[in-house]
Amino acid sequence: MASDHSLVAVIDFGTTYSGYAFSTRSDYKTDPLKIHANQAWNAGGRQLLSLKTPTVLLLDKNKEFVSFGYEAENQYSDLMIEQEHEEYYYFHRFKMKLHKNIHLSAATVIEDITGKSALAMDVFAISIQALKDHLIEELDKKGTTMTVKDIRWVLTVPAIWTDAAKQFMRKSAEKAGIPDENLLLALEPEAASIYCQYLPTDKLNGADEGFSMAEVGPQYMIIDVGGGTVDVTAHEKQQDGKLKELCKAIGDACGGTSIDNEFFQLMVKIFGAPLMNSLSENDPSAYLFREFETVKRTINPKKSGKISLSLYILCARRILGKIYLALCRLVP
Template sequence: MKLHKNKHLSITSLIEDITGKSALAMDVFSLSIQSLKDHLMETLEKRGTSMTVNDIKWVLTVPAIWTDAAKQFMRKSAEKAGIPGENLLIALEPEAASIYCQYLPTEKLNGADEGFTMSEVGTKYMIIDLGGGTADITVHEKQRDGMLKEVCQATGDACGGTSIDNEFFQLFVKIVGAPLMNSLSKNDPSAYLDLFREFEIVKRTINPNKKGKMNFTIPFVALDKLCKNTFEEDFPTTVSSCSLSDKICLRGDKMRG
């Protein structure tokens, strides 16, 4: 999403970690891709294959809403990671999902109408890719030659799972304030990441039929220390005096709300 939001994207663009330290975005993305590439090549070597990087057709998937500049940035990052440009294909994530779905036994899936299959000529279907940063949607129609026709242009918006994480962050801002949360991310990033990892686990258990309160573990020691240094009061006192005190409570190192 850092690439999607950057209107002036270039090879000199910077990206920040949660502590505020900057690095070249190109280096961050290329090293990430290189790690995946090297892991694959090591696995192939251990299995006794004689494959090289040039023997593989590499496909890099990107969100449908990304700009051409962001797609080009990813291509350059992959090439910097050691993937030959002539062997690299950039594909939209919902389109990749659509191709994968061609081989699903849809007649055996729950909720699928009897006899429905994506492999039948003339079948139209919608692929909705609900990811972390974006929600991408595309509609395809199966053609006689086995190809897929794009019924409408792939679209979507920046409303993936991380948008819920942002609301979770704002919840804590209401409890302890933005300066303290920013201080937690910069001075104790491990505690900050633990908080969001725990929220991620709880978030996956939520469904439309679930009711009642939920519990999740918080980095109590780190938050308590910051509250004492910042407000000269412990974390439970800060929680009890915030605007959400009637909706949330503490039970040891767990928050319930």
């Protein structure tokens, strides 16, 4: 779609992690792969090599925004140590609430980790707004001052999302302050396919000798493995750079969180369900899963041997929390 916007910003709203990227019109003309993304998501003492932040939202007792991402995880953990968390709302991994929800509407509610409910559209809208505001702030810091209306906004969604789920995401983005006329929805595997058109062939792992994305006729498959869903689709390069979808996108809820769930069940077998359930309820900032996420990224088909995880952080944090509460009782 033609537009005169000088900057395009994309919000990738994921099941486990979310982030954004942007490119100016001038950069695109000289180098289409010159894409900027925030690289300073701060996980506190557990810095991950990630361009994204956890899809975690913390609201106060009035359901007003407190924090998002790593900051929300850390703040809620501190609130729990001080036993001040009960009136707060803590949402994580809530994107999949839209998957196969045939009754999705503006009145749909979702529950936080303690069972307290809120309107799903409010939770999604506030989360999108947090990412949007963070991007605007980063642009201001770089001296690229722009208003929301100056930007062409793109929100990515899984290809297997229903029309109702896509419409729900659009309405959420509008509620987050993104004008409808400035907003486009992009299917995640299609966005990846378009990106691949600009990559040198030697950057495409598994490409046969002689394969070229620039020529008309090549057929290829895109497998988008996300946190919640896996999308699979096939494209064929057409004239004038256009793409033909060879078959309808298929997939299901079998993304990276499925591996996390299996890992959790392994921990249940080792430590028992009562302890692991207690950790889930009393330490939702998921320090255990942060450690697992770091190790998980080192796995490849050629790797063998044992995998080590550091669990001392969990124990130390819980012990320090108890010491802190004990000291508080001693102070008059």
